[in-house]
Amino acid sequence: MTTGVFIDGAAGTTGLEIAARLAGRSEFSLITLADDRRKDAQARAEALNDADVVILCLPDDAAREAVALIANDRTRVIDASTAHRVAEGWTYGFPEVIGRDTVAAAKRIANPGCYPTGFIALVAPLVRAGLLPVAWPYTCHAVSGYSGGGKALIERFAREPGIAWRGYALEFGHKHVPEMQAYAHLALAPLFAPAVVAAYRGMVVEVPLALSIIPGAPDPALLRDALRAFYAGSPVVSVADDLPEGGEIVLREGAPAWDGLRLHVIASADGSQARLVAELDNLGKGASGAAVQSLNLISGLPETAGLVL
Structure with a gap:
């Protein structure tokens, strides 16, 4: 028996990437x-209620309206x-943090944001x-490929090729x-x-820590060990042993899709x-890959099925 899936907003960047991961x-x-x-209210309502699973790839207000159109508890x-x-x-759709069983049992799942992930x-x-x-007053510096801004930002980068940052x-x-505050407690x-930046996809998120002034802060090696233990056995999240290769992290234009998440603890x-x-x-673990991972879990399938890892 197959699971009927309706992607509402399938023509957008996230929707297209989800469909690609489900193809075949x-x-x-x-x-x-x-x-x-696609914009006919009756047609959308029928599709929303016919589906076993609906994936919403819509602006916020349109997503709320779509949920209101679902008239069943199935x-x-x-x-x-x-x-x-x-x-x-x-339920926040981050199974590694929230719990796989919790996500698998959920009726309503909110996909995490890319930066918050x-x-x-x-x-x-x-x-x-x-x-x-x-x-503690944590700071988060982050940089993303421009596809995260959706069609409007993709078109802007096409119109203004001189934008570098x-x-x-x-x-x-x-x-x-x-969500960053809530789920980081x-x-x-x-x-x-x-x-x-002027790359289509990819993302680097950084949290700098002045450990010398954080009360009770441990040795950086303990932070790395704790992350490694927390994500032990995860097929999606990995923790690097040391500095990245070449001592740098690079985002490249034309990078392929990837649904993994790699963490580093880099210390002085x-x-x-x-x-x-x-x-x-x-567009991977930050959006479409995360949605497919949750879809797999609620469907009783291996969480990595269809993912690019």
């Missing part, structure tokens, strides 16, 4: 709408928007273990911050400084400073 998989049958019916939802990430009754993966296990404080959220209050909102020689760094694909 006999476990799923895609429910599709013709182009002239259809399960994976929402790739920001709309429900800290909403009551929704890196930040939470680095910080949540260390705060949970008591190795880093709950009440685009810093944004300079007014603070970025919509990713609430922090008393204070992190200072979040995102940017976009005297252990007084450390840089927690996450490498991921903003």
